[in-house]
Amino acid sequence: MRHIYSTLGKLSSEQLGMILPHEHVFVDLRTPTNPAMHKPKPQTS
Numbered sequence: 001m002r003h004i005y006s007t008l009g010k011l012s013s014e015q016l017g018m019i020l021p022h023e024h025v026f027v028d029l030r031t032p033t034n035p036a037m038h039k040p041k042p043q044t045s
Contacts, residue, residue, distance in 0.1 A: 003010050 003012055
């Protein structure tokens with residue numbers, strides 16, 4: 001029997017049942033002409 005170690009401890013495949021694997025993807029949208037898209041633009045008065 002195989003096990004997986006999770007935040008809940010060691011679990012068997014019977015305890016897990018069907019699972020849906022997925023990925024977490026980080027996308028960096030910065031470009032050479034706009035290197036800091038995440039920073040607010042300075043306000044002009």
